[in-house]
Amino acid sequence: METSNYHHGDLRRAIIDAALEVISESGPAAVSLRDLARRAGVSHAAPAHHFGDKAGLLTAVATQGFGLLGDVLQRAAGQPEGYLAVGVAYVGFAVEHRAHFEVMFRPELYHADDPELLEAQASTSRILYEGAAPYAQDGGTQTQDAALAAWSLVHGFASLWLSGNLPADLPDDPRDAARRVARVLFPHTAGDIA
Amino acid sequence: METSNYHHGDLRRAIIDAALEVISESGPAAVSLRDLARRAGVSHAAPAHHFGDKAGLLTAVATQGFGLLGDVLQRAAGQPEGYLAVGVAYVGFAVEHRAHFEVMFRPELYHADDPELLEAQASTSRILYEGAAPYAQDGGTQTQDAALAAWSLVHGFASLWLSGNLPADLPDDPRDAARRVARVLFPHTAGDIA
DNA sequence: TATTTATCTTGACACTGACTAGATTACTCG
DNA sequence: CGAGTAATCTAGTCAGTGTCAAGATAAATA
Known part of the structure; x- marks a missing residue:
């Protein structure tokens, strides 16, 4: 030094x-x-x-981010709250690792065809999809639709939160706010499935 | 010329x-x-x-975008499908007016305190909120939570679609894909409410 | 028509990403 | 241990950028 x-x-x-x-x-x-x-x-x-390259640096950031997100989601998947916890963890990650999150979903900033990145990307989205399966049967919705709905909801909530477009009277802790909103999608979730 | x-x-x-x-x-x-x-x-x-300023140019783009989005949502709100149509229209706007959409939710690119912009912003989010009210009573969810859930879902879906993070086996038309996903949130929607 | 105002040009400055060639250090293997 | 190779970093340069200031031109006004 x-x-x-x-x-x-x-x-x-x-x-x-x-x-x-x-x-x-x-x-x-x-x-x-x-x-x-x-x-x-x-x-x-x-x-x-x-x-x-500058894009190379951001590729490294994005890859690291997808890895971190995968860890966070994996850990949440084992919790009693089940899939709801995964969604809340997704939002938590976005807020706590804001820098990673803001790069990860902006492919024009990095080398989107980087092999390491693609692997990290695939590995984390697998967790999202597998976790949704138990919630899809009732109501006749397809598994994929349920997973996409859940992912879209938490991703959108996180994005809107970060961009400051959400109303000001929400709970201070974005996790609490996210939990309330996510319950609209899976109202019958209290820890009894999975 | x-x-x-x-x-x-x-x-x-x-x-x-x-x-x-x-x-x-x-x-x-x-x-x-x-x-x-x-x-x-x-x-x-x-x-x-x-x-x-460069940010001033992007402020103009964002303001124009919020105005356009407001028009699109207003028009959709009058359709038989009701609130579902609003959600689908939101995604349709994001895809058709991709350039506007990509600027609108990136406040660090423009002057977020511009009065014209703030007005356009407020005017369009009002439509989102008002439309959600009829769907909130059942299930005991708050009106605000229902609106936020719907907005988050379509916003997230649009963002993920634009960033190329969604699976490839979805319908070609993003509106169709969005409709399927949005139905998970409001399964009892076929045009009978509102 | 005279003058004020809006619009556009020209030139400059500091900054950026990228490239090249070269200097310095660490690593490897006899 | 020591020579040679590879990895790491420096220094200089280039085209391109946003922004500012000063001036030129055209339009609007009165």
Whole structure:
């Protein structure tokens, strides 16, 4: 840290962390490779060596994000509340890892065909789909429709929350607000299924 | 059009239209005032005179978008399908006016405190809220929760559709896909209420 | 017609992402 | 241990960007 300045040691991680900080404060559009380099105390072209590209950096952010989201959802799936907990966790992730979330669903910002990213993406959406199965039989709705409805609902709620378009008289904790709204979709959910 | 080059005549509209074209193809991040000026056959600083700012241009786009969305939803609210039609129309708007939609819910891109914009915003969300009232009584859910659930669902579905995160085996027409998914939320909707 | 106003141009500045060539350090393998 | 290779970072450059200031031109007004 205080010895040679040439080899940073952990520049890749440092750049990603700095990027997350910038995105949290000002959105993905405010990310500048040169600024991140400055924050890490390296030359302006150093980040490009690790990510190739500005889009490459955001690809790394998105991949990390899908991995994190997968972990969060997996953990929630084992809770007594069942699928409702997954939905609430989805919103919780969006708010707590806002920077990741804001990049993940903006494919024009990164290299959407990156293999690592595709794998992380597929792995997390699998959790969404599998969890919805038990709730689909009643009412005659297809499993896929139920999963899509649930995903759409929590994704939309999270997006609207982050963009500040929701009314101000909601619960302070977005998880509580999300739980109330998600119950409209699955009113018969109290922990008795799954 | 072929006479004097100095006064364009309708530059403001020309710039907005060009911006919408660019956004449709490459997203809001790809918008460059200088490029828009080039497309309109005008000097590089001309757009700034009409919008003050790049954010000012996007403010105009967002305001126009909220106005359009309001019209679309208002029209749908009068249809026999009732609130379901409103939800489907919301998704239809997002797909047909993709450029507007992608700017509208990204407040960091524009001047979110612009009075005109705030008015258009409030006016359209009012339609969303009023339409939900008839569907809230049964099941004991609050009116607000029902409205938020519906809005979240269609907004999330539209966002996921636009970002290409939905499975490939859905109906080609996003309206049909949206209708199927929205029915999960209001299964007892066939045109008999409202 | 004279003057005021809106519109547009020109030129400049600091900033950005990307590319190149080169310097420095770490790693590997004899 | 030491030479050679690879990884990492620097320095310089280029075209392109948003924004600002000052001036030119045309339209509207009175």
